[in-house]
Amino acid sequence: EVQLVESGGGLVQPGGSLRLSCAASGFTFSSYWMHWVRQAPGKGLLWVSSVNSDGGPTSYADSVKGRFTISRDNAKNTVYLQMTSLRAEDSARYYCTRAVGLTDFDYWGQGTPVIVSS
Amino acid sequence: QSVLTQPPSVSGAPGQRVTISCTGSSSNIGAGYDVHWYQQLPGTAPKVVIFGNSNRPSGVPDRFSGSKSGTSASLAITGLQAEDEADYYCQSYDYSLSGYWVFGGGTKLTVL
Numbered sequence: 500e501v502q503l504v505e506s507g508g509g510l511v512q513p514g515g516s517l518r519l520s521c522a523a524s525g526f527t528f529s530s531y532w533m534h535w536v537r538q539a540p541g542k543g544l545l546w547v548s549s550v551n552s553d554g555g556p557t558s559y560a561d562s563v564k565g566r567f568t569i570s571r572d573n574a575k576n577t578v579y580l581q582m583t584s585l586r587a588e589d590s591a592r593y594y595c596t597r598a599v600g601l602t603d604f605d606y607w608g609q610g611t612p613v614i615v616s617s
Numbered sequence: 618q619s620v621l622t623q624p625p626s627v628s629g630a631p632g633q634r635v636t637i638s639c640t641g642s643s644s645n646i647g648a649g650y651d652v653h654w655y656q657q658l659p660g661t662a663p664k665v666v667i668f669g670n671s672n673r674p675s676g677v678p679d680r681f682s683g684s685k686s687g688t689s690a691s692l693a694i695t696g697l698q699a700e701d702e703a704d705y706y707c708q709s710y711d712y713s714l715s716g717y718w719v720f721g722g723g724t725k726l727t728v729l
Contacts, residue, residue, distance in 0.1 A: 534718065536720075543619065543704075543706065543720060543721070543722045543723040544655070544657075544663065544706050544708075544720045544723070545720065546717060546718040546719065546720060549718065558717065560717065594662060594663075601650065601651065601710050601718075602651070602653075602668065602669070603651075603653035603665050603668035603669070603708070604653070604655070604663070604665065604708070605665055605668070605674070607662040607663055607664070608662065609661075609662055610662060
């Protein structure tokens with residue numbers, strides 16, 4: 500059974516940092532691109548970042564470029580999102596999801612909440 | 618402002634047919650990139666209901682169908698049921714700038 504389990508969310512002050520993790524199981528992790536998608540309370544889905552299957556090319560939404568860094572450890576079947584210089588508008592539930600290239604996001608985790616507030 | 622445009626809400630009575638539109642541009646849907654549709658029930662993670670413009674994953678009822686033409690796509694739900702009440706999002710890829718995976722703003726489906 501495919502499982503994606505996010506962790507690392509929480510309350511952080513503006514300007515602070517957090518590192519999210521997503522532990523994957525039930526599939527060949529190294530064959531999939533991994534993505535982070537976020538959803539602010541009451542708002543829609545926003546793609547945040549992606550990393551290709553071997554940890555090579557990464558992409559970021561303009562709103563997080565230069566502040567967030569995505570990485571993966573294929574030996575640990577885990578993808579990470581290092582978030583720095585956090586702002587109130589980064590408050591959201593962060594979902595981990597997978598895809599093969601430009602295909603659909605076929606499995607999603609349950610998300611981890613991030614609250615940026617003083 | 619989302620790159621893909623969806624109506625904020627649609628509604629229909631049980632048994633009826635509803636459609637949800639998703640309008641893009643020449644840098645995403647119009648460029649030939651596939652459109653995927655997700656259903657999000659309250660308090661849950663999104664779930665794909667249509668992938669590759671018109672394909673249904675196993676387990677998704679055949680009441681759900683998708684189509685794509687030009688710079689737009691549509692999700693149709695026939696024989697509406699109470700359990701279909703949810704938020705629906707279209708998603709594609711946009712090659713402009715550095716390339717992004719893009720979502721529509723979402724459509725709230727209400728079953729009357």
